[in-house]
Amino acid sequence: MRTPVIAGNWKMNKTATEAVSFCLELRDRVADIDRVDILVCPPFTALKPVADVLDGSRVMVGAQNMYAADEGAYTGEVSPRMLLDAGCSFVILGHSERRQYFGETDRMVNEKVRVALRYGLKPIVCVGESLEQREKGTTTTVVGEQVRNALSGVAAEEAAGLVIAYEPVWAIGTGRTASPKDAQEVNAFIREVVAGLLGASFAGKVCILYGGSVKPDNARDLMSQPDIDGALVGGASLDINSFIGIITATQEVLKT
Ligand code: PEP
Numbered sequence: 001m002r003t004p005v006i007a008g009n010w011k012m013n014k015t016a017t018e019a020v021s022f023c024l025e026l027r028d029r030v031a032d033i034d035r036v037d038i039l040v041c042p043p044f045t046a047l048k049p050v051a052d053v054l055d056g057s058r059v060m061v062g063a064q065n066m067y068a069a070d071e072g073a074y075t076g077e078v079s080p081r082m083l084l085d086a087g088c089s090f091v092i093l094g095h096s097e098r099r100q101y102f103g104e105t106d107r108m109v110n111e112k113v114r115v116a117l118r119y120g121l122k123p124i125v126c127v128g129e130s131l132e133q134r135e136k137g138t139t140t141t142v143v144g145e146q147v148r149n150a151l152s153g154v155a156a157e158e159a160a161g162l163v164i165a166y167e168p169v170w171a172i173g174t175g176r177t178a179s180p181k182d183a184q185e186v187n188a189f190i191r192e193v194v195a196g197l198l199g200a201s202f203a204g205k206v207c208i209l210y211g212g213s214v215k216p217d218n219a220r221d222l223m224s225q226p227d228i229d230g231a232l233v234g235g236a237s238l239d240i241n242s243f244i245g246i247i248t249a250t251q252e253v254l255k256t
Helices: 016-029 044-054 082-084 096-102 105-117 133-137 139-150 180-198 198-203 216-223 239-255
Strands: 004-009 037-041 058-065 090-093 120-127 163-166 207-211 231-234
Touching: 004 090, 004 163, 004 207, 004 239, 016 037, 016 044, 016 058, 037 090, 037 198, 090 105, 096 231, 096 239, 105 120, 105 139, 105 207, 120 139, 133 139, 139 180, 163 180, 180 198, 180 216, 216 231, 216 239, 231 239
Parallel strands: 004 037, 004 231, 037 058, 058 090, 090 120, 120 163, 163 207, 207 231
Antiparallel strands: none
């Protein structure tokens, strides 16, 4: 049985002060949620203050990116050791905005995945096709390649805690969501690819999320799919009521 993960990717939103006041309320309002793993991924500047207020609560903290080196002369970058020290247990890697605006390649994502795992940070590896690729019918080719490249050289024994997020690029921040059936098909395909790489037992345990315009009113249908184990939520995670609505819908699916 996989525990679903609802992760909020705040992108470049919320100051540390705003993030802390959001998390104080979140912490109290999700205190009774017991079947969903909840995660917020604030900008770097808010990680430590957010982790401090969430300490001892059910809500975990993740970063949105990291650099694949221990330390050194990499101006502007943040290392896995710094993320751990700030209270992170997860890190989003290979988000499509990183790939699109900051030139992240599959090779860079793979390096980051390997370093994150070495440090005991759980990577949330984002994969997904563009609209053009979907229209050309190459979704599974593209996504399969991204998953294989991201996990190249990773063994099942060192990949504990790995999470994969299927995020069709055309659905991110656009209000367009993949239908539950389409998202289920790709998530099931990703699980098969993971089984080929890391074995069926690992693949049966790995959480594969869906991301792309998830909202309280579409969460239930998406989360009811057998291979969708939660959501990576952008826009709707910035609003406390929407974020809690998605968490609650997920918990309710598990009870039905
Ligand atoms: C994201 O950025 O990971 C995302 C899924 O964004 P949104 O929910 O806004 O589409």
